[in-house]
Amino acid sequence: MPYLSRITLFPVKSFDGVDVDRAQISTGGALVGDRTYAFFSNDGKFINGKRTPLIHRIRASYDLANRSITVQVPEQPQSSTFSLEDDRLGFEDWLSRYLSLPAQLAKNEKIGFPDDTKASGPTVVSVGTIAAVSNWFQDLDPQEISRRFRTNLEISDVPPFWEEQLYGKPDQAIHFQIGNVTIQGINPCQRCIVPTRDSQTGAAYPQFQKLFNQKRQATLPPWTESSRFNHFYKLTVNTYISPQEAGKHLQVGDTVQMQAS
Helix, strand or coil, X not given: CCEEEEEEECCECCCCCEEECEEEECCCCCECCCCCEEEECCCCXXXXXXXXXXXXXXXXXXXXXXXXXXXXXXXXXXXXXXECCCCHHHHHHHHHHHHCCCCEEEECCCCCCCCCCCCCCCCEEEHHHHHHHXXXXXXXXXXXXXXXXXXXXXXECCCCCHHHHHEXXXXXXXXXXXXXXXXXXXXXXXXXXHHHECCCCCCECCCHHHHHHHHHHHCCCCCCCHHHCCCCCEEEEEEECCHHHCCCEEECCCEEEECCC
């Protein structure tokens, strides 16, 4: 029986994630605490890993109960801790100095700051998929692949690329259930430059995207809706959760079931 084996929240967009055993659904259909905060530059654009590989060098840990973050970079031996509620200016100043770029911290508790605003629910992948992709690259273990693709929910006890059945043709949502939460699979996630870089250093992996595309095309399972692949640099599934599910919880160990169409 497929089951939810991992939940990862990313409290600050583009920073390290944190694994939790239980996550609540927000009023906007996101996971409470996931990408609730994000940094912007003065031009209103995200400051993220797509924009600068320096983001990858920041190690972050969290006190979720007190909404604080502790950050450290290789260039600075001492870590710094900031309240995400009461010391935003301090956190902004720290990042601005590290990146040499003015940074402003914003907050959205309803849906956070997802890349795909039309599919703003948690992203989904199977543990088998992570392992399969790891085998495409000689020196990247499953843990590193998981960090690079930054997925919220990992599903166990299923074959590689099982999650490809969680979306259909354009404008066709596929309903499935994790525990008592109904989720709609919307589309395969189009990837950016971030997975091509080392998750800890930001160093580029030579020919990562080219090799990924070749292997992805060759291993696309028969249950995949191939019309969703105008290119093959896609992995994990973007979802949508109705606001009617707000207040419910996802729990590690919850079973996963497809709903009848």
